[in-house]
Structures are given as structure tokens and as C-alpha cells.
Amino acid sequence: MRYIPKSPEERETMLRAVGCDSIDQLFESIPSALRLGRELRLDRGRSEPEILRYFEERAAENAGDFACFVGAGAYDHFRPSVVDAMISRSEFYTAYTPYQPEISQGTLQAIFEFQTLMCQLTGMDVANASLYDGSTALPEAVMMAVRANGRRRVLLARSIHPEYRQVLNTYLQHQNIALDEIPWGNSGQADHAELQARVGSDVSAVVLQSPNFFGVVEDVAAATKIAHAAGALLVVMITEPVSLGILHPPAEADIVAGEGQSLGVPLSFGGPYVGFVATREKYIRSMPGRLVGQTTDSRGERSFCLTLATREQHIRREKATSNICTNQALCALMVTVYLSVYGKKGFRELALQNVAKTQYAQKKFLKAGASLRFSGPHFNEFIVRGEGSRGLDAKLRQERIIGGLDLGRFYPELEGDRLFCFTETASREKIDKLVEVYAAHELTVHAAQQQRS
């Protein structure tokens, strides 16, 4: 096997050195009845060209090079070439968690930069070194709020990513934390009158997503006032952090958590992505996940190390703030490189291009006779009302377009409505084509309905 660095002779020498006649002898501590005694029923080992061909064939069965107008928690942004070039340095990607700071300063400094960037983006004081993804960052943030103030009821906007809410339900099923939903209003923002009515002194946290699942920007400051008046924390989830290039950061909130995939991490059919949680200084010790801190070495040089580890599972075991061990460090590095590339000016320009493409698409849809579901401010996603879009996907695929998520799968009340996303990668030509196909499809659906009635 080409990954094994040993000649037959060396193997023999080593076997003799440990006093064994055969390899099998090494496994004598496994009772023979429990040994497999046959080869695994898997194929023979394949050469590189064969492996490459296998995956190229699989890739060809996916619609890989289509224009993608779906977001919904995973965003198609351009990834500058520098990102992959840097994360392909094998000193980064073949390293373990930086337990030995003297030979891990690269990873540690990069994570310190990541933590700083996430603070700058969100307006928070501290950010952790990453969590699995945005969906698992939600329960981590909720459990953190519960630890911080000891209350056990949480109000959750229904406009938070539906899969995130499902994950939250799974995590909390045995934790004695009650969940309650806040509906959305006509603007698509969380209904603050409902929030006001439901919040109370038993509520640990109010959780919003902004921009929410429908692309609508929430009024975080106003929601925070309501939450704080009841002594509850405000938690803001972010699934599209490119929005923070132009949108006011949720600096009024107490905890900001979410998904960093937008910032240089490939779509990769849903993962690996990179979750994060950021908060105010006073909640540091309730935070889940690893933290990197600045310190000095014994010669007084600035250096970095993992710190405040007593919150974590390897020390506090069942009382830890989370069970997380492996995180998403390499994806966090992608984010760090990506944000360094765009920087202060570029990140804002990037966000503005997303807004411009989205506003253009909104106008095209309206002109084609479609109507938009919500009136609130949108970043790069919006919902087009639909009569039932069966058959649309196939027509779009003929034009090499993936477009519009039918919301019926998550919200029965929005059956037929489609959630579209337009990032900087959307070309005017493809947007025009999308709207043309959509309008034609809706017309035929209408005609068919009228015929029936």
C-alpha cells in the first residue's frame, strides 16, 4: 500500500525486534472468536487515476456549474484564489488542535485574528474559535443564555432557519428548556407586539435571525429593548455574514451566533462550514468552544495559546459548557484569509453588489407581474409569491439555473412561495433568464388553473 512507508525487510526486522513471528501475533489480545478471519468485503485498492475518475463521474451527476439562485443558509459567493492557496499549506491543514503552543503559533495567531474579525463584524467584545456550523451554534447560544441567567424559557422567531430550529429542538429534548415561537408580521420582521406580549420574567432569551430566513433585516435594537426590559438576553443568529458589510451590526444584542460559510467556505453540499459565537465580555466564562488568548513566552515575546480551558469538556467533563472538542479551525482560517482579501473597502463593496443584484432581481420580478411576500428591507434574499411551482425546477435546469427554494417544505402557509438569493456572482443575463422562465411558468400554471375553474 503506497501510504505505508516500510519495506518488507524493515517489517521483518521490526517484527523480530518485538519478538513476533507473524503480524497475527500482534493481535493475540483480541480473542480469536472476535477476529474477522476474512478480508473485508470491499474492492481492491484503487490507483489515483481511478479515484479521480470515480469522483469526476460523481461530480458530473451533480449540477455543478449552474447559476445558483438559492441561499437559505448556504451562499454562493466567489472565493478568491488566495483562500485555497493559503489553507493548502499542509502545516495548517495537517496540524492538530494547537495544544503545544510553541509549535502551533501559526494556527493560534490565525485564530486570534479570526476572533478579532468576528468581533469587528458583529460588534461584540469576544468571539470563540469556531463551532461546527450555524445550526449547532443556535443551541450552543441558547444553552449559554440559560447558563448566564438561569431562566429556562426561550422565545424564538419563526423566521429563523427552519433546520436550525429543528436542530435546537433535538439538542434541547432532555434539557428542560421550554421553547416558544414569535410569528412574523407583514413586513417579514418578527412581530414586536407579539414579542412584547410573550416576553416575561421567566424568559431567558429572545432569539432572532437577521437577515432572517426570508432575507428580511430585523430591527435588532428595538427587539433588544423589549427583551432587556423583561431581563431577558437578546440572541441574534446570522446566516449570511456578508450582510454585515453594509448592515448595522447587532451590537445591542448579548450573544451573536451563526454561520460563517459565506466568508470563503465552499458550498460543498452543506459542509464543512463554520459556526461561531460572539458575546459581551461579562459572559466569557459561559461560552462554549475553544478560545485563543494573547500572552508572552518566557523571553517576553508576544505569543498565543488556548486559554480559559476550564470551561471545556476535557477538564470539566459533565459540567462543561459544551461537549465540543473538534471544531472547524480550517474553515475559520478560510474566513480569516477571505476577510483579509476583501478588507475594509472591499467587504462593503461586496455587500453593496449583493444588494444591487437583489434589488435588480426584485424589480424584474415585479415587472413580470410577480408579487413579493414581504415589505421589509431585504439584503440578498426575498420571497416571490407563487401559485404552486411544480415543474419549475425542471424548466430552470434546462437553462442551467438552480433557483428558488419552495418554502412549502418548511412552512405550509407559504406553500408555492419561492425564496430566491442573488449574490455578487449573479449575472444580469442569468437573472433576466430566470425571471423569464419563472414568469412563463407562472402563466401556464395560471392558465391551467383558470381552465379547471
Place this chain on the structure above:
Amino acid sequence: MADHIKKARPHVNQNEDLIFERSSAGKCAYQLPPLDVPPADTGALGGFTRDEIPGFPEVSEMEIVRHFTRLSTWNYGVDTGAYLLGSCTMKYNPKINELVARLKGIANVHPYQPQEASQGCLKVLKLLSESLLEITGMDAITLQPAAGAHGEMTALLMVHAYLASQGNPRHKVLIPDSAHGTNAASAAMAGYKTLNLPSNSEGMVDLATLERLMDDDVAALMLTNPNTLGIFEERIAEIARIVHARGGLVYMDGANMNALVGVSRPGDFGVDVLHLNLHKTFSTPHGGGGPGAGPVAVRKQLEPFLPIPTLIEKPDGSLALDYDRPASIGRVRAFYGNFGVLVRALAYILANGAEGLRESTEEAVLNSVYVRKNLEDSYELPYKRPALHECVFSDKRQAQHGVHTGDIAKRLIDYGFHPYTVSFPLIVPGALMIEPTESESKQELDLLIDALRSIAREAEQEPETVLHAPHTTRIARVDEVQAARRPILRWKPEPRT
């Protein structure tokens, strides 16, 4: 540098400030294509806008490349040299894995693409699932958990759901004192109290104690096999019988699966549910702490409780994701798992085939046994039973000279190696936990053995050299106490007040 250090040499490059400190106004590393639509109307954003982000970096592309390249050279990876961390399985990460994970049509597939347009991805999931089931001897699997600890939580939620369906979810989980810390934390998240199961004098599960503690309120035994001493629990069949007799389940932490692949299957020795760490056994890179993947494989009776979605084959032969599973524990994450990691693991399995996988296991065990044999004279071996893929020494002899496992680890850095796992498992005071994996050559292992023997001599003859190590790294020993007492967790433009 000391004469007895054979190969390692310090090397030169410039110091590198934080990216923020390299910044100056007007530098940039980006260019967006010209906008082909009218510019954004920020007035439509409801007044929720911000200015440029203060403190955000402004640097050129060349500086970014230098910055991260220099940082990378301060790291130590598997590609740099032997990475001895026990229970971490730091094996070689094949390069073809990286190539295929970045293919167009793999790396850029949106998770909500219609299933008809994602058949290639679903086929990858299917082949990997089938391969892992054959390797583990289990009946069903979910590939979704993002890491080992996430898999543990997923598995325990399934245990809870299954036992509840049998009438009583129970309240306790038994965890040996040699277990990973995640076990206890994961059990707590699944609503279980943990009960400590003390090991016997041989470092193994004590059957009498297990018999005594195993009652009708214990949901599961969480067992690592081989355990964190590298020792196979040879009475595993009896252990499973005891647990099953009281209606409990046997959970296996698969962190040490690299000792078993192709040789012995958990499904054949009584395990009901286990997680695998694809970033350990199946060669996907650790990335400086992640991402990983922690699939959970189960026996038939637990299958209805797998997280949604599961993979199914439709009558027309196409693949689909099934969300309609009323007994499921629910969703454990958005989308379907760390797909990019799963691709790499499958590439590794394809490259090895049945024979290569077995051979890798054999070589991993041979390497560990060889290291153990050659170091027995220099270091205390607290548990003498034959071990498989890793070996655990203690610093008992060196501690007499004031030198502890953490110091030996730092000194090993000077010799050009990434240290072993320090002070774990907890049942060995002053533990040195070494897992060489199959990826080390005889030359590299001989060099390692020389180094550890040399450090044992230094501990006796010149303990100060060991106590102040490392001496050859870019920075000296890091003050972790200061970091924790006065936490500085981010850069700020002005001095902190």
C-alpha cells in the same frame, strides 16, 4: 544545540505581526467585476446600515500570502514529522483526497439543489455508508454528525429514544475512568447522569464492579475499545452480556478504531451503537482542530431513531433523502453532514481497499508495539498487558528528578517531534500517551526512540535542560497562566484600558 539532537534544526523567517498591524489605508487585495446592474439603493435598507468597519484590515495580496505562509511555518503538521498524539490518530492525509474534494461539481454543490441534480453527492454518501457498515459490522448508519463529540451526543439521544420506546429511557450512563472527557459532557447533553466505572489493576473494565453498578437505571455503558491504554477489552463479550442482561446498551467510542479496521468488527463483539472519527481512522486532515466527521453506526433496533434525513433508494434506482421518519431523534445539524470530509474519507477507503485497510491497521499496531518495546527500559510502563495501536508510559522515574510528562513533551519538540498526549488517560498519573500510527517509517521511529531515551538520560543528568525546553522553537515556553488570568482574546487598535 545539544550534540545528541540528531536531525532537528531551527530555521529562519521574518517575524509576522497581526494582519491588522500590517494594514494601512488604501491598500487592497481585491477587485470585483464591474456591476452589470444599477447600483444599490441603500435607502431601501430601512436605515439599518453601517459605515466601513473600523479596524478591518487593508492589505495587499502579496502581504496576505506572506502573512499566512509565514504563520504556517510556525506550525507543525503531519507533513512535517511524526505527530505522536495518543487517541488522535495523526496519520498521513493523502493528497488525492484534497484534489477530489475540490473538484467542480463536488465543492460547489448547493445543499438545496434539487435531489435529481445532486445524485453524484448522494452516491458518494451511499458508497461511504456501505463501506463503513462493512468495516464496523453494524446495520445502519448516519453520516451527519460533525465530529466525535457530536456523534456521541447523537448516539446517546438515540439510546434515549430507543429505551423510551421500550418503556423507560433510564437515567444513568456508565463511563470508565479511562474515558475521553467528551463522553461525560455528551451524556450530560443527552440528559443522562454519569456514573464512574473504575478500571481494574490491569487498566480494564472490572467485571465484578460492572456487575454491581449495572442496574435497571443504567441506559448504556460508554466503552472505548481498545481503551485509552491501547488495550483491547478481551472480555468484551461478557461485558456486553452483563449490560444487555439488564436491558442496557453498549456504546463504543470509536476513537481507537485504527487498531481494529479489517481485523475485528464492533458489530461482531456486542456493540449496539458506535461513532467513528473520520478525521482519525479515515485520514481526513485535522485542519488545526477541525473540521472532522463523526458518523454513528447502529444495530437494527436503533435504526428507526437515526437523525433525519436518511438516505434511501427509490424504486427507479435513484437516491433520495427521507425526512419522513416519525421515530427519529430529529435533526442534529443543518443539511447532511460535513460532506467535504466524507468525500476525503471515501477517497481513502477507495485507495486502500480491503487489503490496504487491514495492512494499515497491522502497521499501526506494529509501530506502537515497537516503540513500546524499545522504551520500556527508559520509562515506567504502568500497565503491562499487550496493547494495540498506542502505548502509555508514566513519568514516574523522571519525576524523581523533578521532570514531568509536560517537560518531556516540550523537550521532545527540540528533537523535531510533535509530542505525545500529555497527562491522559487520567488513570495514569503523569501519562505519556504515544500513538505512532502506520504512517511512520522505521527510520523515523528509531529517531523517536533515540530522542526519548536521550531525554530520559537528560532528566537524570541535566534536568534543567528538560525543564526549560523547548530551546529550538521560534518562541520559548508560553505563559499560559498569564493568558488565563488576564484574558486578551482579540486585537484592539488602542492599548487596553
Place this chain on the structure above:
Amino acid sequence: MYPANFRYSKEHEWVNVDGNVATVGITEHAQKQLGDIVFIELPGLGAKLEAGKECGTVESVKAVSEIYSPVSGEVTEVNTALNETPEWINQDPHGKAWMFKVALSAPLWDELLSAEQYEAYLREEEGH
């Protein structure tokens, strides 16, 4: 090493009683076991403590230890300076690193040890 006028718990706290007020801290042995202390969580003013129950934590870089109150009563004073300078616990555990004062609500616990008994207990623990 261990002041004769203090009493000691098997969880390694010390108590110094003056009239109805008990001053509590952790022992030299405890600080040594933990190593460099980086963080401390103490009971709040007015907290009602019960002998033998958890009332705070002490943390070093790689260990956490609970503080068990050796006495019952109400907390009347807390040494908040320790929040800023936890290193005092390493430097002077029986002196300026006292942790809190308690107005006793019950007679002292029988199980508390004298200095001599505590030192014998430590020797015995080490023997294991």
C-alpha cells in the same frame, strides 16, 4: 505551616473562628495541588451556606476545584480583591487570600480537623 488556631476540612478548606464570625479559605496543600490559580468564583454577600455544600470554585489553567463551605451561616464579607489577584491564593493562602466571612448559624461541624489532625490526614492521603 498550618496555623494551630485554624480548623480544617477534608476538602482542604480552613476556618478561623472569631466569636460568631468564621473566616474561610483554602489550604496550602490545596493551592499546591491546583498550581497557578487563575480564576475564582466566591459566594455572594448574604448567601446562606450550609456546611459540606458547594459554594464556589477555584480554577488553575488545567483544573477546576469546587469550594465546599466548612461552616453553616450567612456570608457577611467577601474578599473581592481575589477576583483581580487570584495569585494571592498561591502566595498566601492562609493570610491575605482569605475568601469569605460567615456569621455562624450553627455550631462548628464535628468533622473539622485540628492542624495536627489535618497534617496527619495529608500524610495519609499521600501514602495512597
